[in-house]
Amino acid sequence: MIQEIKGQLTPGKGNYSIVVSRFNEFITSKLLGGAIDCLQRHGASDEQIHVVWVPGACEITQAAKKLASSGKYAAVICLGAVIRGQTSHYDYVCQQVVRGIGQINYDYATPTVFGVLTCETFEQAVERAGTKMGNAGSDAARTAMEMANVIGQIE
Numbered sequence: 001m002i003q004e005i006k007g008q009l010t011p012g013k014g015n016y017s018i019v020v021s022r023f024n025e026f027i028t029s030k031l032l033g034g035a036i037d038c039l040q041r042h043g044a045s046d047e048q049i050h051v052v053w054v055p056g057a058c059e060i061t062q063a064a065k066k067l068a069s070s071g072k073y074a075a076v077i078c079l080g081a082v083i084r085g086q087t088s089h090y091d092y093v094c095q096q097v098v099r100g101i102g103q104i105n106y107d108y109a110t111p112t113v114f115g116v117l118t119c120e121t122f123e124q125a126v127e128r129a130g131t132k133m134g135n136a137g138s139d140a141a142r143t144a145m146e147m148a149n150v151i152g153q154i155e
């Protein structure tokens with residue numbers, strides 16, 4: 001018989017940490033609201049949700065690594081908003097956060113979810129922070145629950 005693992009969209013009993021950057025807080029606060037709302041509507045209690053604010057997207061990885069390596073969380077959700085400006089800074093910030101979160105997933109068993117917007121314009125970010133294109137924070141929280149459940153079943 002085929003053995004199949006499918007993640008349930010339930011928070012389970014574990015805690016979820018959300019690392020959120022203050023840079024572009026107008027956007028990231030909306031992502032945070034979406035993530036918390038999603039976890040709560042799937043049954044998570046306030047006590048299961050821990051929020052860690054960091055200055056910018058470049059700092060997300062360091063906090064996320066500390067949380068993921070602690071083994072205390074069912075999943076770590078990373079939220080940020082990188083928006084292209086007039087310089088190449090955007091490219092370096094994107095590279096750092098993408099590579100960093102990928103490396104955490106490679107190094108630790110705790111699912112660490114990429115909920116960082118990388119947008120050309122402020123309008124694109126607004127569209128993904130609770131308007132036309134949904135809420136990327138909510139999507140990340142859903143992914144975190146599914147992956148926590150999948151990893152739990154594999155273990």
Ligand code: INI
Pocket residue numbers: 021023024055056057058059080081082083084085089090093
């Ligand atoms: N940080 C962001 O979170 N988003 C951005 O769009 C951004 N840009 O474009 O500059 C940004 N820069 C700050 C960076 O993440 C660090 O906080 C800073 O360089 C200090 O290390």
